[in-house]
Amino acid sequence: MxxxxxxxxxxxxxxxxxxxxxxxxxxxxxxxxxxxxxxxxxxxxxxxxxxxxxARVTPKGYQESDGFSGDDSRTLPASLVDRLEDVDGVARVDGDVFVNGAFVVDQDGDLVGGMGAPSMAVNYSDTPSTTGEQPLRITEGEVPGPGEVALDEQTADRAGYEIGDEIPIVTASGGDARFTATMVGEAKFGDSLLGATLLVFDTETMQQEFLNGRNVFTEIQLTSDDGISQSELRDAVAPVLPADVEVKTxxxxxxxxxxxxxxxxxxxxxxxxxxxxxxxxxxxxxxxxxxxxxxxxxxxxxxxxxxxxxxxxxxxxxxxxxxxxxxxxxxxxxxxxxxxxxxxxxxxxxxxxxxxxxxxxxxxxxxxxxxxxxxxxxxxxxxxxxxxxxxxxxxxxxxxxxxxxxxGTIRRRVIAGGGMAVLGMGALVAGLSGVDPALTLVGVGALAVLIGVALTSPVLGRPVLYALGVPYRRLFGTVGLLSTQNAARNPRRTAATASALMIGLALVSAMSVFAGSANASIDKTIEENFAADYVVSNAIGQPFSPQIADRVEGVPGVETVARYRFSNADVDGSEQFIAATDGPTLAEAAEVTFESGSLNDLTQDTVLVNSETASDEGLSVGDSVSVRLPARATDLEVAGVFEQSPVLGASYVVSLETLELGGIKPADAYVYVVRDPSTPSDQVRAGVESVLEGLPTVSLKDQGEFAAEQRDQVNQTLYIIYALLGLAIIIAVLGIVNTLALSVIERTREIGLLRAVGVSRRQLRRMVRLESVAIAVLGAVLGVAIGLLFGIVMQRALADEGIDVLSVPVTQLVVFVILAGIVGVLAAVFPARRAAKLDVLAAIANE
Amino acid sequence: MSDVGTAAQAEQRQARTGADAAARAVSLRKVYGEGPTAVVALDDVSVEFAAGEFTAVMGPSGSGKSTLMHCMAALDTATAGEVYVGSADLTRLGDKELTRLRRDEIGFVFQAYNLVPTLTAEENILLPLSIAGRRPDREWFDTVIDTVGMRDRLGHCPNELSGGQQQRVACARALMSRPSIVFADEPTGNLDSASEDDVLGFLRRTVDDFQQTVVMVTHDPVAAAYTDRVVFLLDGRLVDELRDPTADDVLEQMKKLGREADAGDGAGQRATGAEG
Structure with missing residues (x-):
């Protein structure tokens, strides 16, 4: 057997x-x-x-610099280093300054490294690691002294810098936004930096450029005497530390x-x-x-x-x-x-x-x-x-x-499929409207709808095939008629083949409707909420030095400059992404709708809450919210409830002071600029641009450019998803090839008969091709229809989250169906050739 | 079971109804379709196939001979009546028992050979045993393939064999599990006369040498002449039988049936339907 x-x-x-x-x-x-x-x-x-x-000593609850969610501004005094050196069991103590967000500008004025990988600066230190090796090494040239820098080899190569060159450096926070240093060496950290950029300075330069010249450190590294374990070291050191400083092994x-x-x-x-x-x-x-x-x-x-x-x-x-x-x-x-x-x-x-x-x-x-x-x-x-x-x-x-x-009967199948589709739709809608477990419901729901429709597609496909049959017959005569009849002859098989394509296209169409709606919503909200003339925004996903805003304020014709920052914070016990701004100035640069209170109510002691969060958490004006930042925890009073807005893209908004007092390093994510109406717009723009010159980390945009930038982000995500879904579509196309090839083999006798009565090879190829196109278009039409439905449901469900405009990219969807037709033609190449090659006699004699 | 018996012994065997029948049908009825389009293929057929005998089932096209064979060979189910293979009533058996019966008690030779194209001749012959998960009896295997004369072609695939050779392989396959009855459905229908002679001679020998019970559907009087007994079907009914037939006897009888069929024509069919 x-x-x-x-x-x-x-x-x-x-x-x-x-x-x-x-x-x-x-x-x-x-x-x-x-x-x-x-x-x-x-x-x-x-x-x-x-x-x-x-072991490492840091301020308590130190928020490691990741260049994005608000850097910890707290430091450790140099005196602590001295005190630690006296502790028994400590072999050496190194005060380090580590900063994420120091960028090298290449000779063309562009940033080296770009998006994604971090760009870090650190003082040179030969502290050994737990394994006894020295992680930071100067592999070529010299250890940098004052005003000097060592770059990692890859960055130096990419930027085209060599030892002796003057390196322009842009920082994200503190100090000057831009300074230069002479390259004296190449550095290496561990085995690989995984594409990150590393700048190595001496300690004074680090303190000068990143810590306003104070003799302090961001962290202190400890090395134990021989025979002292990590935990012994920790226990020995702990008693000499101030209350807000901690040590970890x-x-x-x-x-x-x-x-x-x-x-x-x-x-x-x-x-x-x-x-x-x-x-x-x-x-x-x-x-x-x-x-x-x-x-x-x-x-x-x-x-x-x-x-x-x-x-x-x-x-x-x-x-x-x-x-x-x-x-x-x-x-x-x-x-x-x-x-x-x-x-x-x-x-x-x-x-x-x-x-x-x-x-x-x-x-x-x-x-x-x-x-x-x-x-x-x-x-x-x-x-x-x-x-x-x-x-x-x-x-x-x-x-x-x-x-x-x-x-089995098709009826039972259709009833089962229909039921599945309806239940799936229910689960999908429930999941999208936030019923837990939301993600599971959405996933299972979408799958159930797709499979349900696939089951019913032998019936759903009939009108589509019929609709195709009419032009086919008119355009291609009998061959056209035969091909649609072939497609309709085994409805399950045709349906299953089309369903594979349907699933891929349903997801692609849903994403395209969703992205279209997201883009339209961005345009609408930016148009409605932006009172500012310009936005200074980061070009690389990392915040920038507050000095930039200071200097923009000094540009003639600039009336208002509103800063906007982000950080992570612990709000009422849960980790949240919060925003910070100066209320009254932002009020001049943006329109935000408030249910109660206003931007002007934002002070050091208050917090503004997003309406959705407010209703979820049961918060209203006058309530108290506990916000814990690295350096301190405070209770803030809710002073206003605002409607979700792209300008205030966080659940909680605090004042800039609250953030700074909390130990977050001042660094702006966005700066909104309002000009004095009496000054010509291009004059103001030129003024601001001169401030930003040489700073490739930031860019200046007007309303339209800002919207385009936001749309680009949506589109980029969309293209990645398209590429990944492309695989599913490749599989579906293979499915069509497979089904057609098998049906050709199955119909060998019939094809031989057609050839015997005078059908030419060309006509035969066309017949197979038309059948293929019919299957592909059937799948595409069903897929686009479901995708449209999914897209609309998603948009409706997320209307509260800011995607409140439904925009159906009709052209794109039509293109999908046309592309499916072309795919059908391509999928038929091999099976059609095979059918045309069949020997007439052998085909008829085939047992 | 017995040596070459005398005529008297044979008669005696006949008298003990059922006990020595390898298979029998009692009031077998088979209707295809439902309602006004229903076709009665078998109408109240009662027949016995004696053990160790070679029987031919004959009749014009549409007389129900193939249907009778399918029902008796557990390939198809009866609409009414009883079908026995040995002592088992097929109409009362579930799929599991029917499967066992097909596997162990029944051999089948098809008109179109029906060999598995991807297996060699030897593998095809041993297929029923491998389905049953049994070791082949090598001695019996040798006996069978020598009888069919296929020893030198065992490693060939069906498409490398002639029609006659394929059918001989199919016969060997039917015999491998030593079934109590072998059904052959027009086994020579696709063969030239020399091959036909080979296959029929082989079936005859299995009856003579191994006391195998063989039932063969045919409409070739020459083929029928190889058998011990011929039963005739017409319009789904058993109408006549001949013992130790010659080709001429059979031809005569067939001609007679042909005339009756022409005379009865459509009216006869309708009457048959109404009667049931």
Missing amino acids: LRTTLRSLLAHKLRLALSGFAIVLGVAFVAGSFIFTDMLQASFNSIVSGTTTD GDQIEEESLDDLAEALTFINAFLLVFAAVALVVGTFLIINTFSILVAQRSRELALLRALGASRRQVSRSVLVEALLVAVIGSTLGVLLGFGLAVLLRMLFGVIGLDLSGQGLVFAPRTAIVAYAVGILVTLLAAYLPARRASKLPPVAALRDDVALPE
Whole structure:
């Protein structure tokens, strides 16, 4: 029995290769996601573990500089270093100044490194790590002295700087926004900086440029005497520390960093796995289809086995064993391809600045287990239905010429599918409107709708096929008629093939409707809420020095300058992203609708709350909110409740003073500029631009440019998602190729007959091509329709979050359908050629 | 079970109804379709196939001979009546028992050979045993393939064999599990006369040498002449039978049936339907 299965498998290599390919792609995505995130993890692990010191002293609850969420402004006095040196068991103490957000400007005036990878500055120190190595080394040239700098080799190469050059440096916070230093050496930190930029100065220069010249440090590194453990060191040091300063062991720091890292990687992995899931769902349709057709073609053979005494189980098992073999081979190839995908992802991340070239691929046993489990389960699941149908073949079918597989009624299928679609839609809407578990509901709901529609598509597709049949007949005569009839002849198969494409296109269309709405909403809100003439915004996702705003204020013709900052904070016990601004000046630069209170009510003792957050948390004016920032915790009174606005894009808004008192380094994310109406606009603009000259970290935009920048961000995300969904569409196209190729084989006799009565090869090719286009367009029309529905539902659900304009990109959707038609033509190339090549006599004589 | 029996012994065997029948049908009825479009293929057919005998089922096209065979071979289900293979009533068995019966008790030879194209001749012959998960009896295998004369072609795939050779492989397959009865459905329908002679001679030998029970559907009087007994069907009814037939006897009888069929024509069909 096994042998029969194996032989049949070998006899249908090509067909199985095509269905196996669906598994390969799906599994490759799963494996690639894991391999890539494991690789990321390994890279960061090596950085963290090779570079921590025995113990580190920082202000209590120090917010490590990540250049984005508000840097801690607290420091440690130099006197603390002296005191620590006297503690028994301490071998050496090094006061360090570490800053994230110091950029090198290249000879063309552009930033080196760009978005993504951090750009850090640190004082030179030869403190050993826990492993006894020296993480920071000068590999070439000299250790920098005052006014000198050492760059990491990669940055120096990229910028084209050599030892002896004057390096322009732009900082994000404190000191001068821009200064220069002479390059005297090249530096290296750990094994690899993963594409980050590193600038090494001497301690005085660091203090001068980043800490306003005070003799203080951001952290103090401790090295223990021989034989003293990390915890002994910590315990020895703890008593001499002031109350607001803490010490952590190297192990503790490592563990915390790795925990943070794991969280971030889980997110990346989940994001990639969503697309793997989409690919697998689409692949499932292809596999179901292939096995259905294979079973149909082998039904005579399977009936014969039944006639010879094979039980139902044996017949269905033989189909499942075949599926299992395909799954194992497909999964193996998928895992191999997964390595390729991981390499590709590594290259992509390299483009945005994360250099992982030093890290080899990591293949954890977990990756293999998950990849094989997914590949095998999906394939067996997909083959189960055809296998069950095969087992229902009556043995007497072996004696008939025209063997037809027993099929369940379409009615039951349509009812089940319709019910599923309706329930799925319900879950989707519930999930989007915030019923927990929201993400699961959205995912499961969307899947249920797609599968439900796929089930009903044999019926839903009828009008579409009919509508196509009319022009086909008119344009292509009998050949056109035959091709639509061929597509309609086996509605399930056509529907399943079209469904694979439908799923891909539904998601693409939904994203396009959603992105279109998001862009339209951005335009509308910017138009409505922006009273400012210009915005100075960061060009690289990192805040910039407050000195820029100070200088813009001095430009003639500038009436108001409103600063806007971000930070992380603990609000009433939960981690929140908060904004800070000066209320009265922002009121002049932006229109914000308040339910109660106003921007003018924002003081050092008050907080403004977003209306949605207010209703969720039950807050209203007069209530008290506890806000804890690194340096202090305070109770602030709610002074106003505002409606969600792009100008105030956070749940809580505090004053600039609150943030600074909380120990957050002043750094602006946006600066809104209002001009004096009596000064000509281009004059003001020229004035502000002269302030920003030489600062590639910031850019000046007017309302239209600002909106375009925001739209670009949405579009960039959209393109990444399109690219990832493209895989699902490739699988769907393979599905069409597969189905057509199999139907051509199945209809060998009929095709021979057509040729015998005078149909030309050209006509035959056209017939197959038209059928292909019909299937593709059917899938596209259904997909775009569902996508439209999904997009609208998403927009409605997120209307409160600021996406309050529905914009349907009609042209784009029409283009999708046209592209699907072209895809149909391409998918038919191989099957059509095959049909045309059939030898007339052999085709008719075919037993 | 017995050596070459005398005529008297044979008669005696006949008298003990059922006990020595390898298979029998009692008031078998088979209707295809429902309502006004229903077609009665078998109408109250009662027949016995004696053990160790070679029986031919004959009749004009549409007389129900193939349907009778399918019902008796557990390939198709009866609408009414009873079908026995050995002592088991097929109409009362579930799929599991029917599967076992097909596997162990029944051999089948098809008109279109129905070999699995991807397996070699030997693998095809052993297929029923491998389905059952049993080891082949090597001695019996040798006996069978020597009888069909296929020893030198065992490693070939079906498309490398002639029609006659394929059918001989199919016959060997039917015999491999030593079934209590072999059904052959027009086994020579697709063969040239030399091959036909091979296959029929082989079936005859299995009856003579191994006391195998064989039931064959045919409409070729020459083929029928190889058998011990011919039963005739017309319009779904059993109408006549011949013992130890010659080709001429059979041809004569067929001509007679042909005339009756022409005379009865459509009216006869309708009457048959109404009667049931």
